[in-house]
Amino acid sequence: MSQRQFRLPDLGEGLTDADVVRWLVQVGDSVTVNQPLVEVETAKAVVEIPSPFAGVLVEIHGEAGSTMAVGAPLLTIQTADAGQPADEPAAAALAPPAAAPGSDCGTAGGGTAGGGTAGGGRLPVSRDAGAGERVPVLVGYGPRQGQQRHRSPRRQAAPGPAHGSGPGRAGGAVLAKPPVRKLARDLGVDLTGITGTGPDGTISRDDVQAAVRTTARAVPAPVPAAQPTAPSATVALDAMPPAPRRIGAVPADAAFSTTTGAWHVPVTGLRRSMAQAMVASVTAAPHVTEFLSVDVTATMATRERVAALPEFAGIKVTPLLFVAKALLVAAHRHPMINSRWIEDAGAGRAEIQVPDLVNLGIAVAGPRGLVVPNIPDAGRLDLVGLARALAGLTGSARADRLDPANLRGGTITITNVGVLGVDVGTPILNPPEAAILALGSIRPMPWVHDGQLTVRTVVQLALSFDHRIVDGELGAAVLADVGAMLTDPTLTLAWS
Template sequence: MNPANEFRLPDLGEGLTDAELVRWSVAEGDTVELDQVIAEVETAKALVELPSPFAGTVLALLAEPGTIVEVGAPLIRIGEPGAGDSPVAAATPAAEAPDHPATLVGYGPTAAPASRRRRRRAMPAPGSPDLERARPDAKPSARRLAHELGIDLSDVQGTGFGGAITPEDVRAHDVPRETAPPEEAPAHRETRTPIRGVRRRTADAVTRSAFTAPHVTEFVTVDVSATMDLIDRLRASPAFAGLEPTPLPLVAKVLLVALREHPSLNSSWDEEHQEIVTKHYVNLGIATATSRGLLVPSVKDANLMSLLELTRAIHQLVETARAGRCTPADLSGGTITITNVGVFGVDTGTPILSPGEAAILCLGAIAPRPWVVEGEVAVRSVTTLGLSFDHRLVDGEQGSRFLADIAATLTDPLTLL
């Protein structure tokens, strides 16, 4: 009898030591082919589809959706029917040579502290009645939402087809957890959400940045009426059809042009060698709010792009990030970042640097305000920009001139030509 093959969670690269199993694409008894997608896992950086390294029949699913699985831990057993008790040939990074660990995505493992994440609960034995009870019928989106809200799906009543739990069921269940009177449900006066995945990585990154890089933030208020007029013209241009140009790509283009005269804003600090590393390329980070938390994917070699190419690249990158499909490569390698808090109606902010970068530009809300034009008060489109920079890399004059140049170009965007 052929032995069963046990597939273990492979090394996902970027120093990641574990991942959350989001959903299975197969069930016990299914026949799978080589490289068929069998599951989807969520790391601290991206959603990753796992292809099967084996062909055969699914004998057992060894992890439950919603659990945290460490690299090297068993996920699935595949083989011939009846081979479940035979010796197992495991597909795992541990089976590789020490100097050549298997890597599924990214650039390979990096030094990282051991994960302190814990599984939610012990996994019932495959095929047992407890396993069936532990797997409520729920849509993947409902499982993800329940995970973010810290809700046990076994407590949720499903209203979908066949009693399946929908995201609306999860949201409805979450209401009494926070609003029930103390005398009725004192244990539900608080909601505790486990910090993991993107939110945990973001928390670690901003804490590290805030306490290692000496931040300085400056502000400037700008009349961007001419910029808004230009954006209206771009929206009417056939070349930009389907892209719906917004201020963000144009401000990003202005930033990229300003970097040519102020390269210190596109540098990093090499602590080990005590050197400033000035980059002659620009990987522009775009801070993006998603359902999983804040992501900062970057447009690679953005300095080489035209305004149309940059607009298209930002649009595609944001859509990919919000769909949870960014790769580790998308989320690494940034050299300078832009964040747009104006979409939330906020005037400006004091953004925290992405680790390893010298600067981040904050675009505030653009709104009609009274403005003095040639000695007369007029209503103009005005915004406030905030620039945070690492004072080890950028002194006050450099940062101020960079911000002033961006403001001047946004006042008269035809200078881009």
């Protein structure tokens, strides 16, 4: 018997710490490979960390609510693997358990290919038995087909006809990322009964949600007691309305103090990250905001025609889609609006970076606060692809199902305050981006059209920008382009 300690990994986000949300196991519990152990909240998302090896949990090094540095000891597990090192590096949380002798799976003292991690370890690799190719191994994945010699034994999957179809997964690992495992647990889905449709049989969110819908359709819908139960009645999960969210309610993690007579809300994780980002934004970047009222009557008519096309069947077509497309075209016409200010204070120099791609950020009010996920290389998408990406991104954000990767690398942002019934606002830059566009509410208003006073559908836009990069002329040109394309959608086609 030996004790193996592993440390908080960097989770692939480049962050320095994380807050322990809750432990899913207790000291004395037996744990298996890939069993979820703890939920931690970073500045970007809630992440579930699975166990890299099996054994008995003997020590927990961070209590719920505490902040832990990347590389700090997370927990200690007593295993039956004699001869294993007692101290497991941070990368162990990403490694498979005991590898076969002579394999490349690294430990604290073993050398591996690839870069180091925050805890001093290295990302383990596995050899391809056929071609000698090294392939990184992550918990929940394991080697590709033909690399089974590195895969540790795991429990057999129980048969589960209620979830998934096709052959069972007996004798194999359950291949799923931590966020997918969390989603499955929240929905009460047994992953061992699902056949994954991803690479190498990886289970995706869509697989989990499809399993829930399959089960829901088989459950008889409740009916009043006075009426006979209709055998064919079923519950359609997709039609069930989401639970209402109280805007401005005291968060669930707040604690009431009789001494102060107030609720105390911890400023950790996403709250802390957003607060720091907003303070840095308004103190470091000189904001300028320009406003424009736009007649979008033609765009709203185009929206109805587009929504009726077969290609858009099942896709919610919103005004945001056309605003996003217009901003992407404007950024292509005026590349400097899609830039960022990078400063090296120690060296006393700065530069402006202009990315070749537009990663379009969309500000969304999620359960844990404001988040700004982005659509990578959004300019490459056609209108159908952009509509799907917007729907998927905002839906995941509101359901708190974003992956950390969704929240990195944005280059320009849209915030839709109109959905809250607000005419317009002064948006704050999402650092280090140079510009953010606010979309106000769309409503009928008096308007002079063709020399006559009439009622038209009007929206107000506000563009905030970093005046170190963007001068008033460039800001006005971008805002005018967006307004022109919303007034006459044919310009979007002409300028694309």
